[in-house]
Amino acid sequence: MVTASHLPEDRNGFKMFTKNGGFSKKDIQTMTDLAILEARGLHDTGIIPPSSGPAAVMCSERVHFMKHYIQTLQDAIIRESSVEDDSSLPLAGLRIVLNAGNGSGSFFNNLLQKLGADVSSSFNLNPDGTFPDGVPNPENNKMIEKTLRACEECKADIGIMFDTDADRCGFVVPRTVTPTSSSDYEALNKNRLIALLSVIFSNTSPGSTIVTDSTTSEGLSDFITNNLGLVHNRYLRGYANVIGKAKEITESGEAIAEMAIETSGHCAMRENGYLDDGTYTAVKVIGLLSRISRSSNADDRVSLLDLISDMKEMEVEKEVRLNVLDGSIQTTTQVFGHIANIVEDACTGGNGSEKVTEWELDSENLEGVRVRTGNGGFFMLRRSLHDPVISIMVEGTSPHDVQTFFERLYNLLQRNKEITGAVELSVLQN
Template identity: 35%
Template sequence: MSELLALQNGSDIRGIAIQTDEHDITLTDDAIQKIAQGTTLFLKQKKKLSGRIKVVIGHDSRLSAERIKLALTEVLSSNGIEVLDAHLATTPAMFMATQYEEINADCGIMITASHLPYFYNGIKIFTQSGGAEKEDIRYILEHATEKTENTQAATVKNIDLMSLYADDLVRKIREKVGTSETPLAGSKIVVDAGNGAGGFFAKSVLAPLGADVSASQFLEPDGHFPNHIPNPDNDEAMASLQKAVLESKADLGVIFDTDVDRAAIMDQNGESLNRNALIAVISAILLKEHPETTIVTDSTTSDHLRHFIESLSGKQHRFKRGYRNVIGEAIRLNEVGIPSEIAIEVSGHAALKENYFLDDGAYLVARILMEYAKLKADGEDLMSLIASLKQPAESMEMRLQILDDDFKPYGQKVLSDFEAFVKQMPDFELEPNNYEGIRVQTSGKYGSGWFLLRMSLHEPVMPLNIESDTKGGIDLILTDLRPFFEGYKALKF
C-alpha cells in the first residue's frame, strides 16, 4: 500500500514508467491495474454511479502511454465499464469528453506527466463535476486492492475526441470575433508543440480560421522530446520559439506543454508573453468584459502585475502555488459573492470561469486570439494591451535544497525563524496579505522590490523569488540574507 500511496502527486498520480540506469519503474503494470481497480471503486462507491459507466482514456506522446492504457483498459472493462479510447489527446479534452453530449462520458482518464522527462508518466482523472481532488486520489489508492462484482459485458471503442474538441474551439473563436469564417486570415502563427499532443492546434484550429501555420515546428508526437522540453516556462523552449518566429517573420508564436494544459505566446518581435505578461494580457481582456473582477494568481507574481490589474479597475488575489489551489480559491470566491473570472499561475496554468474553470492552455490561447483578431483589424497588437505594465530591473529565483530527511518540519522552522529575522531588519516590511511563505517588501537602501521565501509543494526545496526595480538591488538583498541562511546547516544556500 505504501508504494501505491507514494505515487500520489497532489491531485495527480505520477511515477517512473520506463526503466533507466538511475531509476527503477514505480508505475508498474501491477500498480496501474490496482489504480484502475481503485478508480472503479471511486466511480461506483464514492461517485455512486450505476448502470453502464462510460470512461474515456487518452494520452499524450509519452513512450509508455500504450502500456499504461492497456493495463487500465483491461481492468476497467473487466469491471463492466465501457471504455472509449481517445488515443492521442490533451488533458483539457479529457474533461470536455464528460461535457460533450456526443460522448457524455462519466469519467475521463488522461495518461500524462506534463513536462517531466520521457521516463516519467502519470494519470489525471476527471468526472463530470471536474478534476479529481487530492482526497479523491487518496481514496483511489487506498481502495486499489478491493474487489467489485460485475455482471455486465465489457466493451472497448475508439473515438475521435480531438476533432470534436478542435471544432469546438474553432466555433467559439468565430462566434466571439463575429466578422468572418476566417478571422485569422493574413496572420502567420507559429505553433511549437514540443513533440507533445498540441500539434492539432495548428492543423485543426488555426488553419481552418485562415492562419498561415507553415512555420510551425515539432508538431509530430515523439515521446523522446528530441528538440526541447515541452514547457512554456523553460528558457530553451522559449528561445526555440523565438528563433522560429523571427526567422519566419511571423505575427505570433504559440507554445504548449506536453498535454496542453499550459501555454505561452510570443509577439512578432520575439517578446515573450508568458509569466506575469501572460497574466496581464488575459487580465486586460477579461476586465474589458467583467469590470472589477478578481484575478486569482499564485504567490510568485510581481507587484507590478498587481498595480497593472488595479489600474484597469480589477483586483488581484495572490494565493498559494499549485493550479488546483488557485482554481479552488477562485471557485470559493465566487461562492461567497466575490466575482472571479480566472485563476492563473505564472507557469501558464490558466482556468477561466466561462470554461468550467478548466485548466486549459488551448482555450487560454483561443481566448487571447479572439482579442488578437479584433486588435489586428484596428491596426493594433497584443502588446498594446500591456503597454503600461512595468517590468522590474532584475528578477531571479533561487532553489534552496533542504538536506534534512524530515524536510517539511525543517522548512517550516526556517520560515518561522525567517519571519522573526525580517521583522528586525531595516527597510524590510512583511506583506500583510499573504497566503504562502514569507513575502517581504523592500525599500530604502535596497530600492523598491520584494522577495518571497516558501516551501515547494512536493520537493525538499525552498524557492526564494526576488524582484528589484534597482540594478544591483538583488545583490544587496542576498548579501543581507546570507547570514540567516548560512545558520541552517541542512539548507543549501
C-alpha cells in the first residue's frame, strides 16, 4: 500500500502486508537486510537484472486487488448483518452518510449503496491529496461537525468518517431514534467506539481480551471489565504497539485478544488478521446497526449509544502541551523525570511532600504517569519520543474540577527551578 497517511503529499511511503497482517519494524528491517544481501550478491557476480525486455525482473502476476478487497468487505457486511446472501440487500432502509474526507476510503460508498443503503448525502468522495476540506481526522471537531450537520439534514441512521487512508474511522449517530426519524446526533469515537465494539465481542467471544492504548478512560475500563465481563489490557500508545500486544497475548495462549484499538480510531481485529482497517471497523458497526434495525419493532428501535449508556463518561476532557524551551529531547527527558517525581510524591506523600488526598497513582500504568482523581476522573503525563513536548491529559466531572487540577499542578511545579527554567508553565493557567 502506497500512502502518506496524514503526512504531507511529498512524504509517501509503503505499508506492507501478508495474510498475517501488517509488517512490523522488525519485519521491515529483515526484508531490507535480505534485499541488501541479494543486491550485493548480484553486484559481486556482475549480474545486473535487466529492467525491461523478456528477461526483465518484475512481478510474476498483476492482481486487481481492490476487487478482491471489496468482495471481502461485502461478505463481511452480509455476515455481520446476519443474512444468508446479498439478494435481500442487508442495508436496505438505512440512510448512511459517508464523509471520506477526499481520502482513499471513498470506494466504500459504492459498496454501501450496492448493499441497499441510501448514501445520497455522502460527501468528500473525490480522492484528492491536497485535501480541500482539510486533512481528514475522525477525532477532529471540524470533521465531526460537518458530518453531524449532514446527518441532521437527511435524518441519517449513521455517519461514517474516515481518515486519509481509511485505516482509522469514527462515527456520528443519533441519540434519539423514533419510528419516523433520528435526531440529537453525537460523535461515536474514541472511548465510545471502543466500548461499542467491545459490546459486540462480549456477545461473540465472552471473556476475551481487549487491548487499548494508554489514554483510555477509567469509565471505559470499568465498562469493559465489570459490565461486559471482558479483560481490558491498557497498553502503550501507537497502533503498532497495541497490535503487537494483542498478537502476543493470543499467540502465547494466555487469552484471546479479539481487538487492538487506540482512541485515535486505529483498530485491528483478530478475525481480520490484526490489520488496522477503518473500513472493517465500519463493517462491524454497520452490521450491528443492520441487525438492530431488522430485529426491532419500529417503536422499539434503540440508538447505538443506548448500548453503551452504562459507561461512565466525564463531562470535560482537555489536553495541554508543555513546550521545552531549548527544544532538545535530552532536556525533555530530564524535565519529565522531575515532573513525574513531584506528581508521584504528591500521590504518596513521599519525600516530605504534602499528600493530595484525591490523587491515586495508577501502579499498573505502563506509559508516563497516570493518576486517578476520584469520581472516574484521571490525568496522565507523557513525554513525546520525537518532539520536545510533555503532554498533560485530564478528564474531569466539570470545568471547575479540571481547572482546579491545573491550578494545583501549576502550584506544585512552579516551586522547582529546574522545571520553571526549562518549560513554559503559563499554559496551565489558561
